[in-house]
Amino acid sequence: MGLVDFIEESLKDRFPNIGIRKEIFSLSTFKFKKISISNNGSKLKILDSSIGYPKNLEIKDKIYKLNSNNPSEIFHEKGFFEKKVIFVKDINRINLKYLFLLNPYLVLTNSKFKKPIYSENFPIVSIWNPLEDETEVSVSGKIKKDEIKGTNYFIDIGYGPYYFYILFPFDSYFQTKDSLNFYGTFNLLKEILRRLFEVRYPKGYRIRILFNDLSYFNYYGLKKHLENIQEKNIICFLNLEATGIGNEKLILKNNRIFLDRFTEKRINKIIDEIGIKIKKERLKEWSYLDEILPDVPIIWFYSQPNEEKYRLKKEFLPKKIEKNMAYVAFSIINNLYKGVIWV
Amino acid sequence: MSLEIILRLIITVTALFLIFNSNLEYKTALYALSGLYFTQFLIFYLFEKSKYYNYINLIVDISFLMLITFTTKTPYFSLFTIPFISNFLNSYKSFFYYLILSIIPISFGFYLSNFNEILIIPIFFAGILGYLKLKKEQDKINIYINELKNEMENLYIKNIAFQEKISEYEDIAVIYNTMNKLKDNKITLQSWLYGVYEELNADGVVLFDFKNSKCINIGTGKCDKEILKYITDELDILEDTPVNDKLNSKKVVSILCEFNENINCVLLFCYTEDLNDNFEKFRIIKDYLTLYYLKWNNNQ
Numbered sequence: 001m002g003l004v005d006f007i008e009e010s011l012k013d014r015f016p017n018i019g020i021r022k023e024i025f026s027l028s029t030f031k032f033k034k035i036s037i038s039n040n041g042s043k044l045k046i047l048d049s050s051i052g053y054p055k056n057l058e059i060k061d062k063i064y065k066l067n068s069n070n071p072s073e074i075f076h077e078k079g080f081f082e083k084k085v086i087f088v089k090d091i092n093r094i095n096l097k098y099l100f101l102l103n104p105y106l107v108l109t110n111s112k113f114k115k116p117i118y119s120e121n122f123p124i125v126s127i128w129n130p131l132e133d134e135t136e137v138s139v140s141g142k143i144k145k146d147e148i149k150g151t152n153y154f155i156d157i158g159y160g161p162y163y164f165y166i167l168f169p170f171d172s173y174f175q176t177k178d179s180l181n182f183y184g185t186f187n188l189l190k191e192i193l194r195r196l197f198e199v200r201y202p203k204g205y206r207i208r209i210l211f212n213d214l215s216y217f218n219y220y221g222l223k224k225h226l227e228n229i230q231e232k233n234i235i236c237f238l239n240l241e242a243t244g245i246g247n248e249k250l251i252l253k254n255n256r257i258f259l260d261r262f263t264e265k266r267i268n269k270i271i272d273e274i275g276i277k278i279k280k281e282r283l284k285e286w287s288y289l290d291e292i293l294p295d296v297p298i299i300w301f302y303s304q305p306n307e308e309k310y311r312l313k314k315e316f317l318p319k320k321i322e323k324n325m326a327y328v329a330f331s332i333i334n335n336l337y338k339g340v341i342w343v
Numbered sequence: 344m345s346l347e348i349i350l351r352l353i354i355t356v357t358a359l360f361l362i363f364n365s366n367l368e369y370k371t372a373l374y375a376l377s378g379l380y381f382t383q384f385l386i387f388y389l390f391e392k393s394k395y396y397n398y399i400n401l402i403v404d405i406s407f408l409m410l411i412t413f414t415t416k417t418p419y420f421s422l423f424t425i426p427f428i429s430n431f432l433n434s435y436k437s438f439f440y441y442l443i444l445s446i447i448p449i450s451f452g453f454y455l456s457n458f459n460e461i462l463i464i465p466i467f468f469a470g471i472l473g474y475l476k477l478k479k480e481q482d483k484i485n486i487y488i489n490e491l492k493n494e495m496e497n498l499y500i501k502n503i504a505f506q507e508k509i510s511e512y513e514d515i516a517v518i519y520n521t522m523n524k525l526k527d528n529k530i531t532l533q534s535w536l537y538g539v540y541e542e543l544n545a546d547g548v549v550l551f552d553f554k555n556s557k558c559i560n561i562g563t564g565k566c567d568k569e570i571l572k573y574i575t576d577e578l579d580i581l582e583d584t585p586v587n588d589k590l591n592s593k594k595v596v597s598i599l600c601e602f603n604e605n606i607n608c609v610l611l612f613c614y615t616e617d618l619n620d621n622f623e624k625f626r627i628i629k630d631y632l633t634l635y636y637l638k639w640n641n642n643q
Contacts (some may be wrong), residue, residue: 035615048356071537076530246503252544264615282544305510318496 003150003172007186007211007273011153012331014190015197015297018028023152025224027214030054034142035125036056037108045128051217053123057141058075059105062183063087065133069094078102085139087131091117091124096286097255099120115310116174116216118288148173150213156164157196162205162342163229164333165237166192167222167246169215181242181303183314189246202334204234204342215241218288230294235337236263244325245317248301254283256290258298263336267299270335273335299332301325303307348385354408354423355381361415370490372412380407397430397437401444409448418452418460427469427541432478442471509600517542522631528639533559539628543621546592547613563613565590574599574609578629586611596625600633607636 001009011018031051037044063085066074081102088094089110096216098108098120107124108131117124123141131137150172168189170172174180193209201207210223250267257269271278303309308316345497356376362373383403390396404427407612424445431441449467453460469590522595523534532552540548540561547563551571558566573586574597581595583589610632612625 068520070517070524070538071541072530074535075537076534181627245442247507253546257546261615280544281425282541295358303503305506307506308502310500312499316495316499318500321500 001174001268003170003177003182004213007153007170007176010186011190012156013262018155020153020155023154023225024149024223025152026147026149027217027220028147028216030143031146032123032125032247033142035139037125037127038137039129039131039135039137043222049126049129049141050113050117050124050166050177051122052118053143054120054144056105057123059085060136061085061105062134062136063108063131064087065131066094069098071095071098072100075138077292080188083196085137087133087224091126093212095284104201105144107223108137111325114307116171116220118216122219148214148217150224152213152225154225155193155209157201157207157209158203158205159278160205160342162233162235164202164205164207164337165242166207166209166234166333167237167239168209168211169222169239169241170211170213171215178285178313179310179316180312180314181245181309184245185240185243188322188325189240191322192329195206195326195330196271196333199330200334202337205337206222207333219292222292226293231296234296235291236297236299237244238333239298239330240329241300242303242306242309243329244322245303245306247303248267248325249281249304251283251300251302252280254287254290256294258300260297263297263299265330266336269333271328274331276324278328330337344386350426351381351384354404357423357621358407358411359418361411361417361420365415367414373411376407376410398440401427401431402443405444405448412448412452412455416455418456418463421448421452422463422470423465424448425467425593427486428471428474431458432474475513514542515627518627522627524632526635528640533549533552533615536546536561543612543624544614545612546615548589549613551591552607552611553609563590563592564611570611571609575612578625596628598625598632600636602633602637608632 010018011020029052032049032053035046035049035057061084062083066081067090069075075098078101081104083103083105084229085106086099086102086104087109088099088107088109090111091107092111093112096119097176104121104122109124109126110128110130112126125141166189168185170182177183196207196316210222212219212225214220215222234298250271258293278301281304285304289298289300289301358377359374359378362370362377364561365616367373380403380582384400387396387400387403405424408421408423424545427445428438430440432438445467449463453463456463475563483541495623511642520540521530521535524530526531530538532550536548536550536559539545545562547561547565549564549566549570550561551558551566551568560566567589570586570589573581573584576597579597582593586595587593590611590613596612596614596615598610598612600610611626
């Protein structure tokens, strides 16, 4: 059973009278049909490649090894790597933000991808053999266009012209229902829904829970859904990506600042009153969430550091982590804009 | 193909064979009934997930078995109730429901044979006992798996707690690394400032460099010379002062690099709310920055 059917059936089992609405769309994206990298005549074994790069690859050049993932050193060597081939030992330890700064032609790496990488500016290819600095490689890659279908579901609670979005990004192309980060977050969302239905939900604006598909493709489902909504009607986003699996931190900024002054103050007050301690940090990995509606605040409790969240299966997850997070999320949904009059 | 369908197929084919071998007048009706039994099972199979599926199916199966035993006069056909137990081993209630219902065809078969074929009854109970033994083994394995699962969950919590601790120390190690690179002049002040701005989660950073008469700012920091009047201490957190108004931030951390009554630089970090226990890192930055100015600017 596909992930999309699993979501729909699971929601209908748990909440029999819920009204789920559906949106179907398709995305055409680029993938590498065939890459061949050879070093001094011997071919290198290719493990994985990123998606989204729209041109064919053809280069014969030396590679330059990036020795550290310290942002100061990367900034220092900014102009030097322009349009060159870079070799990074472990792609999971370096924030993609710094690679975008360098603007290379191609990035080679030794490590497998923890989660699928989408990159339009340059491709990232992971190879089996380690390479020394300044070795000659010749790369040729052909891309093919792919049509992928996606489905969004959304549920409305309450009435009003303004929207408080609860986002659940998933990906029917890459994720499975047994993976830890999907299962944990889905259970958390069902618990929040149960509390909203059985205890209380805020009045004056509409709460829309959006299950957006194809989120590993630069949040395509979310962008597609927001084409029909006016930006001035959106109050804020509560993002439940990788929430509910432990070590949650409130994300303050990635490239842009996620929370405005008013929202941040009120969230701090709510968290103090609850008594649960949550630290605030910037995002240490990379996310394309910055590009979506820069004027709308995003509240995101992201699980970091957590190296296992894309690797483990659901049997590892204890129940009490989900309960803590459901309490925090429920309090925020109900109290964040309490007393604010929406005209 | 599902095992349930195969079981029903075996029962239907045996019934057809027994009907074929008997001397009845209404054979075609019985053939039709057997076919009907199999098709109704296939139709009911669509409702497999319903709560009462197993209970209703048992009644239908047992009535078919009793019909065939009665018409073909083969008491041993009623022993086909034994394989149906596999759906009723989940609770005591369902097990007793099965037991009570399946005694009926067994005793009916026993009665049909004029109480001669007494073997039916022990075979029935022996068959059930085999399934109960299997269930016991299954329960043992389930208990072991549950214990392992508890261990997995505890280990997961410990794992992420350790990762949290490691990342705290890693942050400090990265600061040391960056400051050493600056002290050895391997990176410029501009690059260093960018790195520090990223690592300390600040909204903005301003560096007034007196030795080189320069001012560098990143993010929300501004190069406003009037701020310098209010900076007096070496390492301080400013709140509700004119500096905060000028830089438009709730908390400002000020670092003053001074040696022998010469002020070399003033470094300011702008924050909106939380500093997140970064104080150690500021101390490290102050010490190394002073060293940097001593080492490189005294040589010129």
